[in-house]
Amino acid sequence: MCDLMPAAQPAEKIGKMKKLRRTLSESFSRIAFKKEDSGFDEICVTKMSTRSCQGSDSLIKPLDTIPEDRKVQRTQSGFDPFEKPAGQVKRVHSENNACINAKSSSSGKESPKLRRHSSPSSPTSPKFGKADSYEKLEKLGEGSYATVYKGKSKVNGKLVALKVIRLQEEEGTPFTAIREASLLKGLKHTNIVLLHDIIHTKETLTLVFEYVHTDLCQYMDKHPGGLHPDNVRLFLFQLLRGLSYTHQRYILHRDLKPQNLLISDTGELKLADFGLARAKSVPSHTYSNEVVTLWYRPPDVLLGSTDYSTCLDMWGVGCIFVEMIQGVAAFPGMKDIQDQLERIFLVLGTPSEETWPGVHSLPHFKPDRFTVYSPKKLRQAWNKLGYVDHAEELASRFLQCFPKNRLSAQAALHHEYFSHLPPRLWELPDMSSIFTVPSIKLQPESGDSIQVCSKSKATSNSKH
Template sequence: IFIRNTLSQKQNICVTKMSTRNCQGMDSVIKPLDTIPEDKKVRVQRTQSSFDPFEKPTNQPTSPKFGKADSYEKLEKLGEGSYATVYKGKSKVNGKLVALKVIRLQEEEGTPFTAIREASLLKGLKHANIVLLHDIIHTKETLTLVFEYVHTDLCQYMDKHPGGLHPDNVKLFLFQLLRGLSYIHQRYILHRDLKPQNLLISDTGELKLADFGLARAKSVPSHTYSNEVVTLWYRPPDVLLGSTDYSTCLDMWGVGCIFVEMIQGVAAFPGMKDIQDQLERIFLVLGTPTEDTWPGVHSLPHFKPDRFTQYSSKKLRQAWNKLGYVNHAEELASKFLQCFPKNRLSAQAALSHEYFSDLPPRLWELPDMSSVFTVPNIKLLPETGDSVRVCGKTNSKGLTNSKH
């Protein structure tokens, strides 16, 4: 009885310590808990240990386990960045293909903060349109993040099918992108680096948000964030002008740029020189902002009215003609590509836009972990190269759909 009571007291102490430790520091990355509705709170998913201290050890040879470096076999290098190398690999635990993101650790610098941020955020995100983090392996020299393997990304997919994607495929890709973004935005997480290279595409057409190295949990009260985020072509004008007070609308500008690029076949705003050139390309289409069109623009650090040519706004189809071939596409794109951040459509609201009205209603009822391709008659269609097909018809130039 004494031993049992002692163990019980120790367990209570451990639980108390764990609870205290888990709560410390949380107010710097998410909303204070008393300000978040119960149904919105983030619950970090933790792997429960199956270790039983009273179980007798066996002499049987140990099989490969999660969390061990020798549980994965490297097959080939997929790419290399400034602090990490990505390999295609195979799990010895279940035989599945994986992507191994091996982050090099240096004693004097410690673990890169981007790796810590990516791992901590992804551990709690479980959604069909977000890349799944299977495992984390920490050694003295490296930190390895083990992801599900996805064979290509949207950038490579568009390179393989130049001239714009099939309109129906664009719709499915955009729906999945918004579905994933809505999920993380509801959990007060910003991706901050949306671009085609960070959108993985499976062989069935499933789109998955990836590379959360720049992602941040948005806290309240609002903090300021670095404006050195998002690849230049997909960076919104408020960030280009030096704003650090942004929210989920940051990601929605990137959605608009990617939407246009999928339909038109070229980047929406491909700046070639610097931030000034990037802003000029944006203002050429959307108009040079004023206090009337963008309240507060004159107070942004890098906005100097005499630096910019005065442009009036144009219809988006004047810049990207293929938007006019697809019902409601131009109107939806215009709601994403708003210079004034607060005017941009949210991911959740965009999913209800008329552009998606011809999709099966069941898509809006899917559980988070269910793919859109579990719905009957939802599948990718063959791409049509440089032609533009709407509902099986040829475009205004008379191009057919024979080019694949």
């Protein structure tokens, strides 16, 4: 009996194998039947391409052309937890686009073999992500690690700004460039400069931005003595709008100054230069206090504080606001940090534990080093604040020595200073400019109106 057992075991296995083959054959028959019944003659697989397959009869039908009884049924909520929003889908550039044809039910013939799409353009045509897709026109400026050029895109013919960052083999890519690129990729707002493209070569990293023809510093230099009050209001509203957007995403700019606020020819203001920006997703006490150009650096940072949040940017907003109205920098320190703090305390008063809880614990606060000043009204330092309704009160809410007392960007947008603006401005989508509202436009600056008058007089004299 024991000798017969091994002979019976293979026969049983063979029977099971035959049964499994029949089951698999039936399953494939059902799959083939469903494929033929669906009416899909061809399946086209293409990477990042909307082009049709050359020489093909039909492609996968879009969802709205599939019969109702064959559409995939969603859950009652209509939410697919595994479906990414369109804005989060990473685009992959690839020339390996291919059509894979399945067996046609109508002809019964075998499908053509795998074949490539013909490229819509020649290999030498300009493409995004390529250095030769942009033409340098002129140098706009140069910094410690980057040079900025005005350029032109060969892809669409538009003007661009090319920020060319020099790479040192031993040092690698500057962390400021990596930070700026990574943050700007996720910021989509009309009051934040748009990052179009990134080009990486062995020698350089180039960030391609939308081109904006001037900045607030140049604009104020062109119109000295203070800007038109209505224009100040529109510039400040846009600055707060862009800053509120970034702060809601836990991002600090950390380098607010007029040079980093771009102004388009229509008056649109855009936050730029996020090289020092920092994402503050969780509380941290390790931030550097070597941020923000000296004139726009808040007293808490000047005194060595590294525990700061969005209030850091709001001090800079106050300094820029005063400068736009008065026509001169609010606190133009000429020597060092000590001089800068003295200028601040001269207007706002020398802080104490009563006015600024915790100030004595800051690393660089030495009471015996500072003259004791009492606070003044802001209009005593900058008289033009008194000529504009609610301007002095708003400026004082920004320029608070104690960081936690500073007004947030979101709250500032609803300050009385903006009460004369159309309500529609608060309803605009993120990517809509305030200048899409018909009644919103820049007013001629005082220098512009003088030039216009002189031109009109010259024209009238020439006629006579």
